[in-house]
Amino acid sequence: MSAHILLIEDDLNLLELAKYNLEQERFRVTCETDGEEGLISAKENPPDLILLDWMLPNLSGIEICRRLRRENATKNIPIIMLTARTEETDRIRGLETGADDYITKPFSPRELIARINAILRRIRPALTGATLEYAGIVMDTASHKVTRNGTMLHLGPTEYRMLKHFMENPGRVFSREQLLDSVWGNDIYVESRTVDVHIRRLRKALNINDMPNIIRTVRSAGYALDKDS
Template identity: 90%
Template sequence: MSAHILLIEDDQNLTELVRYNLEQEGFKVTCEADGEDGLLTAIEEAPDLILLDWMLPNLSGIEICRRLRRENITKNIPIIMLTARSEETDRIRGLETGADDYITKPFSPKELIARINAILRRIRPALSGETLEYAGIVMDTASHKVARDGTALHLGPTEYRMLKHFMENPGRVFSREQLLDSVWGNDIYVESRTVDVHIRRLRKALNIGDTPNIIRTVRSAGYALDKDI
């Protein structure tokens, strides 16, 4: 499954260079050139990783990073800062604000892709294998079999897709609208409350015996697969 990268960068030439190289590697890429637009897109789409320029129109990269870390939906999304600032104090400031990595311009596309892949392997090992595992739940994506603590689970097609999406992004909070887009698709109209019905079905299927409920409801935000409830 290809990862979705959001690039927030106002240099058009650099944007096209980065977009081209990321798409060649199979990534889905969304680009924004304005700070406020970039922040809104990050919250609405919850990408897998954000490439964030330091100096942006209307809202700085540092302020975007700070705000993203305050939102439940985006607080765990990895952020790589892209900047011409090379001073150690600037790098420290970026990292302390919540960035996961920092790359100084000019940089090579190969180095950027290596940094991206390193972060994605760390936070989403699901991207590199056919078996997903989390908190005793094992999903074989090749055979579509799911088990929890060794007991086979029987899931409907929608519950399976929903669980797969959660297991690819453990700990991430998704709104109903984001789950609709990811599980049902952008082209299918489904009432947002339908998500609640399938969440209940998924919980019922997962909660066998005395196993704890690990589908967390986050008030006014959405749902997450989280063993530390």
């Protein structure tokens, strides 16, 4: 599954243009036009990267960035600030608040995509390659083949998508509801307990030849792919 981008921007024309170009590059995009709603979205469904406008209704981009950096669950999410402010002092302020990059408006879609990919390659290289690797598990996303310590694994389609999502986000805990949205999609109704069934199937496939369990259950929170589980 491709990287999830949260776009917080109140200029509707720019928002639609950016969303279109991001989706053409196969990013999953969530859009918010209000500062407070954007902050809530970032906390409830942490994305892989945030595109954050400086001037927003109800809560500024600078304040959103400051609050996200204070919380463990969101402090490491890459943030690119989008703003019409061109003064050096403004750029420095944005970076000192915790932004990873800074793009002044107007900007070209090609520049935006290049900046995003540069950060993802640095922060989360697994999201930009055709092969995902974690703790002896190797997933070739082109051929859909998965091995663990050299042994071929046989996964059903849902277990494959679930493992891919975990490998794109190693160590991160996902609730059943988040896994339902990411693996099954928002438009399909599935009972949350169905996640438990597929977790058991995935564990069985991964634990071939008595290999150690690598999917951690976090009580009252969800599941994570964790080599130290």
